[in-house]
Amino acid sequence: EPEVTQTPSHQVTQMGQEVILRCVPISNHLYFYWYRQILGQKVEFLVSFYNNEISEKSEIFDDQFSVERPDGSNFTLKIRSTKLEDSAMYFCASRRLGGTDTQYFGPGTRLTVL
Amino acid sequence: GIQVEQSPPDLILQEGANSTLRCNFSDSVNNLQWFHQNPWGQLINLFYIPSGTKQNGRLSATTVATERYSLLYISSSQTTDSGVYFCAVIQTSGSRLTFGEGTQLTVNP
Numbered sequence: 001e002p003e004v005t006q007t008p009s010h011q012v013t014q015m016g017q018e019v020i021l022r023c024v025p026i027s028n029h030l031y032f033y034w035y036r037q038i039l040g041q042k043v044e045f046l047v048s049f050y051n052n053e054i055s056e057k058s059e060i061f062d063d064q065f066s067v068e069r070p071d072g073s074n075f076t077l078k079i080r081s082t083k084l085e086d087s088a089m090y091f092c093a094s095r096r097l098g099g100t101d102t103q104y105f106g107p108g109t110r111l112t113v114l
Numbered sequence: 115g116i117q118v119e120q121s122p123p124d125l126i127l128q129e130g131a132n133s134t135l136r137c138n139f140s141d142s143v144n145n146l147q148w149f150h151q152n153p154w155g156q157l158i159n160l161f162y163i164p165s166g167t168k169q170n171g172r173l174s175a176t177t178v179a180t181e182r183y184s185l186l187y188i189s190s191s192q193t194t195d196s197g198v199y200f201c202a203v204i205q206t207s208g209s210r211l212t213f214g215e216g217t218q219l220t221v222n223p
Contacts, residue, residue, distance in 0.1 A: 033210070037155075042213045042216060043211075045211060048210060055209065056209055091157060093211075101145070102145075102159065102162040103145075103147065103211055105149075107154075107155075108156065108157070110155065
């Protein structure tokens with residue numbers, strides 16, 4: 001069964017450094033998402049991406065964040081200058097159709113900012 | 115935005131017991147998903163169930179969209195069922211999943 005993959009599984013970085021989290025969505029999916037989960041809290045939406053542009057973003061997704069689909073398979077989340085409070089599990093998700101359809105989640109990247 | 119409330123927040127069971135988890139939401143939805151978050155943090159899809167009833171082995175789910183709630187049933191629970199169960203919805207006008215706070219389930223042997 002096809003699945004969403006994410007790399008790395010765990011990333012440790014120093015405050016102020018840039019990080020890029022990578023995702024490979026399911027191949028025939030058209031809609032892509034990033035969510036994050038701070039330890040012990042619920043999962044929160046960051047951004048959705050369709051047709052090579054951001055379709056929706058939350059208030060968390062400020063100028064420090066950017067997303068890109070650099071080729072036909074990868075989907076990346078960049079954090080320009082990491083802060084301590086960016087420490088969280090970051091999940092990528094993808095969906096085949098618009099509107100009503102299942103979002104499939106990757107295994108997550110645990111980001112630790114020191 | 116839409117509010118998603120899950121109950122109970124914590125549940126402790128003995129192996130073999132049955133349980134019902136509830137998810138209430140405050141507005142019309144076109145997508146509702148149940149997830150199990152395992153001890154490694156992975157979110158496992160359990161059901162896509164914007165309405166109706168589905169069953170998968172020992173798990174089943176029912177969503178009554180007109181009354182804005184969904185139930186997840188776990189029968190004959192096993193220790194491997196332990197973890198956090200999340201309900202997440204998409205408002206009719208949107209595309210983002212909004213998650214509830216989760217139910218922390220512990221199944222003791």
